Amino acid sequence: MSRNVTGPEIAELIQLLSKLPGLGPRSARRAALHLIRKKDQLMKPLANAMSVAADIIVECGNCGNIDTLSPCMICRDEKRDKSLICLVETVGDLWALERAEVIKGQYHVLGGTLSPLDGIGPDDLNINTLIERAKGEEVSEVLIALNATVEGQSTAHYITDMLEETDVKISRLAHGVPVGGELDYLDEGTLAAAIKSRKEM
Amino acid sequence: MSRNVTGPEIAELIQLLSKLPGLGPRSARRAALHLIRKKDQLMKPLANAMSVAADIIVECGNCGNIDTLSPCMICRDEKRDKSLICLVETVGDLWALERAEVIKGQYHVLGGTLSPLDGIGPDDLNINTLIERAKGEEVSEVLIALNATVEGQSTAHYITDMLEETDVKISRLAHGVPVGGELDYLDEGTLAAAIKSRKEM
Secondary structure: OOHHHHOHHHHHHHHHHOOOOOOOHHHHHHHHHHHHHOHHHHHHHHHHHHHHHHHHOEEOOOOOOEEOOOOOHHHHOOOOOOOEEEEEOOHHHHHHHHHHOOOOOEEEEOOOOOEHHHOEOHHHOOHHHHHHHHOOOOOOEEEEOOOOOHHHHHHHHHHHHHHOOOOOEEEEOOOOOOOOOOHHHOOHHHHHHHHHOOOOO | OOHHHHOHHHHHHHHHHOOOOOOOHHHHHHHHHHHHHOHHHHHHHHHHHHHHHHHHOEEOOOOOOEEOOOOOHHHHOOOOOOOEEEEEOOHHHHHHHHHHOOOOOEEEEOOOOOEHHHOEOHHHOOHHHHHHHHHOOOOOEEEEOOOOOHHHHHHHHHHHHHHOOOOOEEEEOOOOOOOOOOHHHOOHHHHHHHHHOOOOO
16 A cells, blocks of 8 residues: 555554455455444444453463453353363364364363474473373363374374373374265375274264 | 353454454454454554544545545645546555556546445435536546446446536546456457457557
8 A cells, every 4th residue: 555645544554454364465455445434333343342352351371261361261160071171272273162062171272383493392382281280180181182283293292291190091182084074085194094993883 | 252262352353353354254263363362563553553543534525535634645636637537436446546656647436336236326426526526627537447347337338428518538448458467367358358459569
């Protein structure tokens, strides 16, 4: 956006919008125009929602989830199974599992995966807090729900080794054909895993 | 995003983000998490930029461009050719032409195209103000730079008829092969137009 068309305020807005994941320079311009057109219905409420969120959102000191209080809602929820900790890479993964309503227990957000090339070692992830939690009396199982990528799986192996010193059961997600998935589009590793773990009808 | 994971503030943020063009529910969640991670570098500045923009941006009373003052920078610019008005559909189109630095004259933003099915008639567009401007002494040419779509072209014909009552020259953008375009990917209409308007080498 040439600065001399509209002044620096819109250029600044576009430049910041273009830093959102999924928006490039062109779509940031479109988003800015959309916001300006919908000033009262969208731009002001969104500015306000961001200010509020920036002020009140904190990371849960227990599990690493984000919420307006620490411990977070999930950690505070007395109805949840305290014996199971589900380990995820990111808060986005936690949200995905919550949407599916498949975890009755608690979570632990690792904050990424080990990546020596990027300088991310064990101390950069929430591994020590996981070990501490796993040593707690109530906890009997850690379900490692990291992504099925090379980084996720090598991190899973490292964490499995670290958890050996505790008494907890360590489990991982099953591999197989995604529900609704077509075999023709699946890679060989997935097909091999699905056949190896085949179930009786 | 289930409301009971994180409280209503993040749900509200995601819901508003998902209204931006190019962001759906999934990418709005990713954007929200990105904003929360980059609270100080991105979320607060963006909230501020939106508040500022919402407060100071106005539509130019002359041409329909957006700016912090009315008349806008382009209309105020004494160095620009007052004899040419370039008619565009949206402010985004105006920006595109300004980025290309191909218009030395002024602009007029129509605000869309005629669309009887959507209930958009001549009175919903900035047509009357265009006619008034075209009657001005200084103006000698209106260049109709509407999109080369069916809606854009039928609107262009309607506006050409309306401008007949004035003395201005009415022109339109040339059709032809886009620079860098491959013939194999172009439609027959474009190819026919490019051949009909062929130039000597």
